[in-house]
Amino acid sequence: MTRASLDKQPHEVASMFDGVAANYDLTNTVLSLGQDRAWRKEVTRAVDPGPGKRVLDLAAGTATSSLPFAATGAYVVPCDFSIGMLSEGKKRHAHLPFTAGDATKLPFQDKSFDAVTISFGLRNVVDTEAALREMFRVTKKGGRVVICEFSDPTWAPFRTVYNEYLMRALPPVARAVSSNPDAYVYLAESIRAWPDQAGLAKKLQQAGWSKVAWRNLTGGVVALHRGVRI
Template structure:
């Protein structure tokens, strides 16, 4: 499904099958639609727990003064803001997002909070990152990998721009281990999430897509194998909230 030269290939957009060439535009439409209320919806949908998931990601990143960090699909800038403080004036954080609406919301929000000096904003596609080889000490992608058409290409691109010894952290919805939790989570995702989307953003369809995209994302072991296949070493993952979310970590050899 991932041959580079076949323009007629199809991929998943939630539960729909679409031409690969269409997926990026369809994902863009979703995030243009939800950008302004994205943070509010995250708080509502996760009861605020997404903040704890992100805090754990920061702790595991090992980022320190003077580091150069890339926050892919950085959206509204939660991780970027924390990294900006950690790397200090000698370091740099690049907030990258393929979606102009999300990038603008993130930039405005960070500027409002006085974060500016060591942060750059770049509109970029995770599959073809516009940065030099061996450039970053750490890369994070939080709740973004499932929206990428060719995850293998994105992982290879991330590996390329990491310094040897650099770390990739992938925070993403995953597969709960407990069947009862899984059933409850399905009910919540396909009933409450679109309903909240309708009430808060007047857009049930975008949130239905987000729920479906979570189900189509590789499970914990599959993503671990994909990271190893891309060339990452010492790949491990931590399940959070019963496996509803997993944090994968890999090192560039």
């Protein structure tokens, strides 16, 4: 299996990510033109971690996204359903409590975390609504969800250029730096099929989250959604 399909069967998606684990972080930095680091900083600000806080980082992969939370003194649990990603992450960051888990059936008790976050992973989950409900279930009252995901560029001319990059430029670049360029063709297609900012906000509200809002990053290429469990 080299490429998942857009019906997002978990075993296909997990197998695809297993195959790109070793070079995944480097490839993302190249394909995002270095913007992934700035996006992670914004996620950390929105999560607002700190000593005594419990943070669940879903679709954490090799835990690159988890490290900024841990650096503040928070207890962070990197969770992913790709065993290949988790294994690669454990080699690099043995001190972190890597946990295998499906976002639609999280292996955690109710109200376990002060914050739940997922970056660039929600669109790969087979059932978005179920995942949002599970995030709500494991979050404490007063806790928050932070979702960083590719979205819809707000400036129409740039949106056209962006879509051209996704489908034409991204695969050749991925071929040069990734062990599995076909995986990035799937990722490009999944970005184009994903709801826009308002669409995702509505799904959050339907899952029970309050005070739902979003902020565009890089002209809407990425949107940072937030919600609170009241």
